[in-house]
Amino acid sequence: MDYNNPYQQPYQNNQAAPVDKGARLANAAMIVGILALVSVPMSTIIPAMVLGTVSIILAILSRGSRKDFVKTSKIALASGILALCLNTALIGYSIYRFSTDSSLQNQFYQNFKEYEGESFQDFIKDILNGKTSGDHTGNVLPNNDSSL
Numbered sequence: 654m655d656y657n658n659p660y661q662q663p664y665q666n667n668q669a670a671p672v673d674k675g676a677r678l679a680n681a682a683m684i685v686g687i688l689a690l691v692s693v694p695m696s697t698i699i700p701a702m703v704l705g706t707v708s709i710i711l712a713i714l715s716r717g718s719r720k721d722f723v724k725t726s727k728i729a730l731a732s733g734i735l736a737l738c739l740n741t742a743l744i745g746y747s748i749y750r751f752s753t754d755s756s757l758q759n760q761f762y763q764n765f766k767e768y769e770g771e772s773f774q775d776f777i778k779d780i781l782n783g784k785t786s787g788d789h790t791g792n793v794l795p796n797n798d799s800s801l
Contacts, residue, residue, distance in 0.1 A: 675715045675716065678714055679711075679723055679726040679729060681711055681715075682708050682709075682711030682712040682714075682715055682725070682730075683708075683725045683726075683732070685729070685733075686712070688704050689705040689707075690732050690736045693743065698743070701736050702740055704733075705736035705737040708733030709733040709734065
């Protein structure tokens with residue numbers, strides 16, 4: 654290259670910079686963690702548990718061989734753990750509320766009797782005695798008939 658020639662362009666490297674795979678995993682973990690937090694109050698317990706667990710796993714994997722977590726991994730880890738904790742607290746509160754509130758229990762038993770045609774206690778006794786779903790009015794358990 655002639656440095657005295659003002660018309661000559663300097664050498665440019667057109668190759669893209671290498672992408673850190675850990676950064677991609679950290680971004681994915683953060684997105685999944687935020688989705689887990691959003692799904693806690695908006696859905697059933699399963700999506701928040703699955704998304705929170707996936708967020709934690711991705712955040713840990715995104716660290717790679719580094720000693721510490723990058724900022725997005727820390728956010729993902731925190732949001733995944735928070736989603737799991739909130740979901741567990743919500744489940745615990747629901748169980749506590751159902752076990753102590755007799756009006757909720759009566760409503761459940763009434764709705765179950767309307768749907769199944771028998772009381773919940775009789776239904777459980779029948780299951781424990783080995784009766785199959787064909788013996789009940791509703792299809793709670795899968796039917797094991799091989800004929801279609």
